[in-house]
Amino acid sequence: MSEAISQRLKASDYKSANKPVWCPGCGDFHVLLSIAKALAHLQLPTEKVAVISGIGCSSRIPAYLNTYGFHGVHGRALPLATGVKVARSDLTVICAGGDGDGFSIGGNHLLHACRRNIDMTYIVMDNEIYGMTKGQPSPTTAADWDSKLTPGGPGISPFHPLVIALASGANFVARAFSGDPNGTTEMLVDAITHPGFSFVQILSPCVTFRPDQKNWKKQVHPAPVTTTADASQAARRVMTDDGFNIGVLYKGSRPAYRQIVTTVTRTNRDLEKEFVT
């Protein structure tokens, strides 16, 4: 970490004055901190960062950062972020949200954002629940987790976001735990600097509707394997791990998607000529 003499931005400079609406103890506070620390580590000018989200407790995060932000509609954060990054390659684009936003209503965009491999970082604060709507199962919720909407449990097996990301072509895949802000910060720095689409699943407990997740801090452990560049190997590992392997699981080298080339090679006059008959 290089140290500039003056005007070095601190993590707190990346936080806005808005007070989070989150419940005390919510894992998302730590995610906020980790993002701020990662941005500070990279010393990115606050106004050159755009944080885009959908809807959910976690998706409130842009307003708590002192960057540009867009709190879009439920499930559409990735295409919104795609528009931003394709149009403005000079910005650092971070897309953030929850497991409901990203894997349920937004699942299709995840598939295609991974394929498209645009140079951005997608952070999913996974609490295996819809927090904002007060406790319904999300795609990562266990089959037998009882709730009002699905008495006795949703009855369907949770899916593997990281495998989906790998199968769809994400260029960087990691799993973090919000309770370890330093480790998470490091992974985020890595994700932001890695070219192409970086996907970081952050296990981030919902203390209100999933008090059982307080146990996560005991369950997480560093991945027993090193980062691979073989997506099929990484996928197989993730499909068979316990869901608590923490670390950068895959780093690929696919070139990132093209962005606007602002050079004009054909003027309106040229276009008009096409029509002359």
Place this chain on the structure above:
Amino acid sequence: MSEAISQRLKASDYKSANKPVWCPGCGDFHVLLSIAKALAHLQLPTEKVAVISGIGCSSRIPAYLNTYGFHGVHGRALPLATGVKVARSDLTVICAGGDGDGFSIGGNHLLHACRRNIDMTYIVMDNEIYGMTKGQPSPTTAADWDSKLTPGGPGISPFHPLVIALASGANFVARAFSGDPNGTTEMLVDAITHPGFSFVQILSPCVTFRPDQKNWKKQVHPAPVTTTADASQAARRVMTDDGFNIGVLYKGSRPAYRQIVTTVTRTNRDLEKEFVT
């Protein structure tokens, strides 16, 4: 194959009088034939089969079968079929459509239908193109396939439908080639009879917008591996194969999703009592 003495339904009994709108030579003709043959093999009463589709050339298929059918809107065949099967477990439900319908606009439903593992068969006629709208790239189109909408190619790597299905929990995963109707028929019989969600990708050439696919008949070959019950192994195989392995690649044993239990255990009177204060 058992042989009944009388009233045995023939494949042609499963076809309707409607003339397909497909181009001469379109692979979908063979898929239609294979479905009819599979249904005849199983001797399913025509009225007990429901074929549900979205929009696209391939999605026109229900009208060509003499079963019940629902030609829904683009990308929503799977949830439509889900409603049908959950409500009416007595029906054999087949969902069918194209790669655009199923992997692009409908990608999210594929993820969640696999997870939900409802007892139905999903057939995707994959021609790596949007046929109906006259030739734009689909999610399975090669990155460099030139088209008007994406000059020089879409520039993004095609994704792996079978891996997505495996990662999401499909219970039966196979790849077929329309040019081999007998093999396809066999696989469909297997898929229909296998409990839970069966996913069959049928490579089905679009002779009009992808004349290059006429080569497929030379490229396909039986999968060099036997069917596995290990999803992660199957995923790894598919992620690294050449895309032309034909066969049943995975058969799982997850129990299928619950259906309506029509027994009434609480009458309206009982419900009303809850409100008395």
Place this chain on the structure above:
Amino acid sequence: MSLSAHEMSSFSVALIGKGGSGVITAGEILLAAVGKAGGYGLMTRAVGPQIRGGEAAALLRLASHPVHCLDDDFDVLLGIDWLHAERFCAEIPLTTESLIISDSAGDPIPAEISASGARTVTLPLAELANSIEGGRANMVAAGLLAEFAGIPETALSAAIKEKLADRGASVIAASESCAALGRATARNNGVNFAPLHTSKDETRWMISGNQAAGLGAIRGGVRFAAAYPITPATELLEWLAPRLHDAGGTLVQAEDELASINMAIGASWSGIPALTATSGPGFSLMTESIGLAVSAEVPVVIVNVMRGGPSTGIPTKSEQSDLNIALYGLHGDAPHLVLAPNSIADCAFTTQWAVHLAEATQAPAIVLSDQFLGQANSITAPLADAGLFAARKISSEPTAGFNRYALTEDGISPMPLPGTSCGQYTADGLEHSTNASPSSSVADHLQQSDKRAHKLDAFEYGKPWADIEGNGELAVITWGSTTGAVREALGRLQDSGKNIKLISIRLLLPTLPQQFESALHGVTRLLVIEQNHSGQLHRFLRASYDLPATVETMHRSGPLLFRPQEIVERIQAWSAA
């Protein structure tokens, strides 16, 4: 404190407190108690921006007669504490006649609140609670307010036992002791309110609009629901989940609203009456497929529990601003049904009717409830079953040459369910000929377009299309939840000798020109009242009906709901003009 004859029959109280102070629990106990005493009432809640545990307010109206809206102002505002309480100012109107109760040992009343000029009194709520082991101030407050309202001890005690049943005997005992202390304090404090007149012997229900809609759905025959959670519709779905199962049906949680509407259509097409519920953002996502149900002629019910818009808007607050999209939000010419319940209780009837109509006409029916109706809890007389049931025109023995989309006189074509032999056809969102094969022919398109419009226009809807009350040359037209305040305002005006006709439209689409004309018979001036920014009902009425020459409108966006008195004043000014 002396109260007018009218006000004596209703007692409005707001309880405020920070997260964990238990004001919502206290409010619910009071509401249940008034029910057990044979009274009526309703309660809404207001919460701060925090996801959980932030400041909250329980807004109650307890009454001796059925009530369908909050009153103009509150008789009592009790603050367990005052943290961020000023946020609720706009929602808790106070007058100089109101009484603010705060804790003797607590923080001062926020300036925004005391600016109302209401009388104040401090009471040792916390101290009293602390005198009981396990005692809590919210229960002292409950006792105090029950005493003010004249709710008998037995009723309050029963409500406490019921509400706290799973907290164990000692909590219940402590709560009852606190309540008793509260009662005593009320009696000894020189503040008097006229007690509510209630009739103990009548059965009362405690029900929210979301529950009532669920009940109506099951009564109507719905046995399949598809769900994607969204505020304020989630409770409707959560209420249905176990109950549909027990009724021999099921609820499926979908991955999004695109899926939920299609699951419902699929289930219904296969023969099981189906419903989904959502709010504005989710409803937007459903419109394409609602159009599919129009074209394929599949019954389905969609309940939109409206919240503040546009976009994500104000999820936790009420507004009547999704009328436009419900009426006009499907692409193409897509005739369908739009209904709106006009009270919490009516959510049951209107939803049941919607199921019946959707099934009878093979068309989608949109039910426009709202956050107020859906989430307010109310004490009402038991809600009778309207006896309306899904009765689809089924083709059970189709014969050769059967045409699924045959042109019939009433426009409704018998529908075979999958499994019926000889009935095979492919339902389609593509335009089709009578035999269900895709067609782009001019004649088919015209015939089927006519048919789809005609079957709804020609149907006999009967009286429930609108609630029409009173007489006179002046009429007020309204719809949905706003009806509660309008009805009460017109009642007050009638008490003072002024007759105004009320037309509350329950069936908004299709339009019913004849019925409307006779409802307007003799009316020379019209006032349209609704809760949205652009006057959506007003414009719809102009578009669809011939209105009297003089039409005025009273409309504003939410989230502040109309109160009866402002409507009274508006009508007085209007009718005097």
Place this chain on the structure above:
Amino acid sequence: MSLSAHEMSSFSVALIGKGGSGVITAGEILLAAVGKAGGYGLMTRAVGPQIRGGEAAALLRLASHPVHCLDDDFDVLLGIDWLHAERFCAEIPLTTESLIISDSAGDPIPAEISASGARTVTLPLAELANSIEGGRANMVAAGLLAEFAGIPETALSAAIKEKLADRGASVIAASESCAALGRATARNNGVNFAPLHTSKDETRWMISGNQAAGLGAIRGGVRFAAAYPITPATELLEWLAPRLHDAGGTLVQAEDELASINMAIGASWSGIPALTATSGPGFSLMTESIGLAVSAEVPVVIVNVMRGGPSTGIPTKSEQSDLNIALYGLHGDAPHLVLAPNSIADCAFTTQWAVHLAEATQAPAIVLSDQFLGQANSITAPLADAGLFAARKISSEPTAGFNRYALTEDGISPMPLPGTSCGQYTADGLEHSTNASPSSSVADHLQQSDKRAHKLDAFEYGKPWADIEGNGELAVITWGSTTGAVREALGRLQDSGKNIKLISIRLLLPTLPQQFESALHGVTRLLVIEQNHSGQLHRFLRASYDLPATVETMHRSGPLLFRPQEIVERIQAWSAA
């Protein structure tokens, strides 16, 4: 064959043939040729249900003056063959004055077609073609028809060379020879049509509405487009793809319309003017996010190239039935812009203007084109650049305390683009305060609702809001593509001494009460003409404006488009009544 003065200046011809017969190519060559000759014209095509290679028809109108609709009937129908040709009957009206040309060696003319009573002639088209090596009957037909229309040989030859450029010299030579044979046959056949008067020296463009919209978008400053293919909008997107790139922008193919609208909003929010194009089903999917653009105040342009509805409907045919959803299809109170081009050429201007307005007002603008406008190819005078450009009110040097959603006099708040220091804010679909933080307060909701409505109501739109022509007490109101036929009908009526005012509304939303009132000044009776089943414009006008006491309406669903004469007749009956 003698033609009236009016008809002499326009020559309508239909070419029919099965897949591979080349009728579309022949039609395109004829159209280009009339342009090269300095004439005008347009061409639409009709195809059978087959995805590819089924029967097809090229419907042309060649003229000496600009034409904006097909004529009442066809002067000539030429069938290369007649396979399934009867399917096109409704679209190819013939009179006893018409001439049907068929191949001497071919099948007989289908009964449905000859039932028109048109004169028939058989010619050895195939035989002539076969006399040339590599010759084809469609080229013989092209020559024949060019001769009838009076299109000079040089023009036809240039058109053939251009169209077949990539097929090589021998194909071109054979085609020219065939055309020459066709010409000779025409001259020697006793059939005469008055030649079109054209002025060779003027430049002509050949352009479709979809291309014109694309051109307008680029001229207006659009540099980002997101695309999901859908008939009949695909060509607009395909036209833009390479050209946006060359203009320093880009087009991204999205996974669905939910994604495409959000990509466009994201790009625009970050500072690049953005557009997407779709048709009804895709438009339905976009409405939720268009509401986001309303709330977050992000400019964006959505072109809806309308097709037959509801649901999947009739993808390849035109209809004006998405007006309702465009006007009213967003949930909540969501003020936005709705525009409609009223001719193929006007697609360029209206789209350019839409970009300008969206950018200036920071609001979404919906452009309602349709299948006819979008896919018809036309010969017009060059389309001038309107000089309107994206000019957003940018906040380039925000200072401390800057409020993104500040309440300004015109309701438009300066917007900082990402990258601007001190301008950081979070755009939001949640209701917000002036400083962009989420708010559910009554005051904020009211202020922001007012602001969003006011900024559109108060904007100065100027003359283009409507095309207003003529005078008189009688007026016809119409919109979009129907304007072409209406305009021509009114022209004919004027020729016969009858003055009727035309009001073709280009800016449908916001409503402009003052402008509308002055447009209606002196008008006592109104006729509303539109192409949909339920009379959507008529209802919208009733809802929004004070109309004269007598209003009639002429509307029907597609896919059969209005022809001038039926409008003439309707107006004659109406104005005589």
